[in-house]
Amino acid sequence: MDECMRCILLHPFTLMQNMHQMNLGHSNAMIISRPTFKGYVRMLSGYYLAARQIEFLVGGSFTSSLEDPLGIAQHHDAVSGTAKQHTTDDYSKRLALGASQVEKGVNTALACLTSSKGTCMSPAVKFSQCQLLNISYCPSTEEQISGGKGLVITAYNPLGWEHSDFIRVPVNDLHLVVKSSDGSFVDSQLVEVDNVTSNLRKLYVKAYLGINTDKPPKYWLVFQASVPPMGWNTYFVSKPKGAGSNRMGYVSTIASPSKDTVEVGPGSLKMTFSSASGQLTRMFNSITGVDLPIQQSFLWYGSNNGDGADSQASGAYIFRPDGSTPTVVSRSVPLKVIRGPLVDEVHQQFSPWIYQVTRLYKDKEHAEVEYTIGPIPVNDGIGKEVITRLTANMVTNHTFYTDSNGRDFLKRVRDYREDWDLQVTQPVAGNYYPVNLGMYVTDGKYELSVLVDRAVGASSIQDGQIEMMFHRRILHDDGRGVEEPLDETVCVDRKCDGLVARGTYYVNVNKLGHGAHWRRTQGQKVYSPFLLGFAHEDESSWKSYSVVKASMMNANYSLPDNVAIITLQSLDDGTALLRLAHLFQAAEDPQYSVMAKVELKKLFGKKTIKEWTETNLSANQKKAAMRKLKWRVVGDTESGPAPITGSPVDSQSLVVELGPMEIRTFLLKL
Structure with a gap:
């Protein structure tokens, strides 16, 4: 019961009191609320991961100031978006202060890391970073x-x-x-x-x-x-x-549409837009041969204000549209095309408060779409919940797939629950699911995949559609404990206006069965982008005292495509915490849903592993001491092959095996 579990995990309000709302399927707005705060937490989580690696490489301790506020942000009323505004502001303030301190530490550590002297005593360079x-x-x-x-x-x-x-x-x-x-x-x-x-x-x-x-x-x-x-x-x-x-x-050059359609893309991936309407019409990849008619539009649901037969309003906890068909923001969109050898951009002004830039980069197999939404107008007295909708010419049989906590992709069937007989009373909200990594739809020929840069709510309300909610501005409280409307504003010089949300999503089309590798590897790149440090110096001087390129791993060694390092952290007792994760599910991909191997000796370059201990996921118990309970569930007749897991690590070779979706945790002394 995904809806029930989501609510229990994210907020412990009285379960029985709200059971009927969960069965109706609309008690899931926390997966959508406060999108900019969700984006901030996601961005800083990736930054923290990179900063901890740098901290491990140079020694010292400077990341705890961000660790604590990121931990606090996991509170069930924090990143979920269901806290009062002043409380959310405090969460953001703590994150900003922590990030500022870590930024100073990273700047110093980068100077140490790149120093050709191999010392941090007096770094010759001063780095800066840009968080905006x-x-x-x-x-x-x-x-x-x-x-x-x-x-x-x-x-x-x-x-x-x-x-x-x-x-x-x-x-x-x-x-x-x-x-x-x-x-x-x-x-x-x-x-x-x-x-x-x-x-x-x-x-x-x-x-x-x-x-x-x-x-x-x-x-x-x-x-x-x-x-x-x-x-x-x-x-x-x-x-x-x-x-x-x-x-x-x-x-770059700005191109004026001279034909009925405009084709953009400097590489193999192309997109076609209508010159008349300014709307997307097609995606085509010359290498894979995929050619998919597809449209994209922005719409908004009117928020239910709770004045009908059912007094439940839409709000921070509750997503409950007013029942009317969502309003299309614009059917005709001004179009500006910018061309160049590395990237083509398509700029679309859907309304005075919705702007979008679609970028197609050379050698990339996806489109990067940046949206800017807000301030959402509410002077008509209607709260608005803004979505984008991709509609492809695909027969998907009511089925779509969304990630679970960024790991497994789960099959979703519209208006259906495997565990009980669902009585559909909320056909939109009842089919919304949390998306942390991405979602996709398939037919017998193609896969249409989307990855996101923050947690959003998403669904497939009609066959061939992907629908994602990016922003909400609501004028009524839903009566579930926040006691204020979800109406976020920004004030400058005593003038306040609605919050603007800017984010990015990524679109890929592929042949059936070939999209998993892109979803898994690109998903890691979205979560862990480059950490950029800036300085001013001439090239020759810089090279005289800096190492300009290096890796902590052995030369020519890298992890296999189906494995990621999800934790590398120095602990207070001098040990290092390492977590390795297999990125693919069983049977997800014929090439990558297999046993993977990582050579620990090559992972740390010049560092030698003196001692190692495998532990449970929390790193507070030796794996050898673990005694897992074996549950027997009444009525569960499901049977299948046991999950593939890696063998114990050989103390001589130090090769770690990982089966599909397996995570292994180690404490190391280097």
Whole structure:
């Protein structure tokens, strides 16, 4: 009973009192409420994971100031979005203060880590970071680059595999070149910063930092970086020197639609948009041969205000639309297309309060979609719950798949529960599920997959559809304990307006049975992006005292694609906590749903493992001492093969085996 378990785990309000609401299926709004806070927690969780790795590599202790507020944020009324506004503000404040302290520690640790002297006594460089890159605020990169010192970007990769991805930083110079750590030029592209981002920057930098920023940066500098597993690489941005040195930099062009349709995408993945309506019509991949008619739109459900026969209103706990058909925001969308060799962008203004940018990068098998929603207008007296809907030409037989806690993908059947006879009274809310990693639909030919950057509520209300809720602004309390409407605002200079939510989701189309590898590996990249450090120095000076590229692992070693490091942390007693996780379910993928092997001796490069102990998941009991209870469930006739698990670790080879979905935990002395 997914709805019941979600409510029990997220909030202990009286179960029997609310059992009928759970059966109706609409007591699940906490999976949607406060999307910006959910995004902040997710972003800082990934940042914390990378910071702990860096802390492990250099020694010392500087991450506990973020560990505590992240732990507090897991309270059932915190990240769930069901706390009062002033309490949520306090959670956010604690997170911001903790992140600020960790940022200082990471800046110092990066200088130590990259020092060619191998010491932290007196690092020769001072790094800075930019936590507001999503709204184009980064003082380090916006500085005018002189002929002397250039911009140095060090990218740390917390993943166990080499990670190739695009870096975007705001700049003001038109003529710039990018060089990699080996001295070779790297293709780059300049994209103008759009007005929506500039306005967001001005408002929210003032709100967060109290700083007036009247001069936004002119461009995004975009280039592709490749970073070794659990290591770093350095890139140098400077003015061109000498003839021909600017040949690797390109300024984007704005294309005017001249045909009935506009095709975008610099690589094998293409998207087609209607010139007349501005709407998406098709996705096509020339390598896989997938060609899928697909539309995307924004809509909103009117929130139930509780004045009908059933007095239950929509609110922080309860998602209960008013029963009417959701309102389409716009059927005709102004379209702006920006083209370049690395990325094509499609900018769509769905309404004065919904803006979207779709990016197709070279060599990427997915589209990256950035949405900006808000302030949601409520002057008509109607609360609004905003969704995006992808509609593909697919027959999916009422079935879709959503992740469970970012791990297993579970089969969902619309208007159906395996455990009991469901009486459908809420056909929309009753089919909403929490999505932390992503969801997908399939037919006999294709898979349409979506990954998210934060927890959202999602469903497939009609065959071939993927529906995700990104923002809510509600004018009535649902009577479940918050005692205030879910009406988030931001106030600057005593002027308050509705909260703006900016986030990203990722769309992939693939042949049937071939989408799992993308969902699993790209999901890790979304959760653990590059950690970027910025400095100013000329290239030759930097290389004289810095290691510009390295990995903590042995040369040419990386984890297999089906394994991730989910914890690497120094503990107070001098040991290291290591957790390895198999990313695939049994039978999910013919190539990757198999036994995986990790060589611990190669995982830590020059460090030698002196002692090791395998423990339970919580690392508070030796695995050898565990005695699991074997449950016998009355009426359970389900039988099947036992899960595949890894063998005990050999003390000589130190090779760890992991079966599908297995997590193994170790305490190490190095």
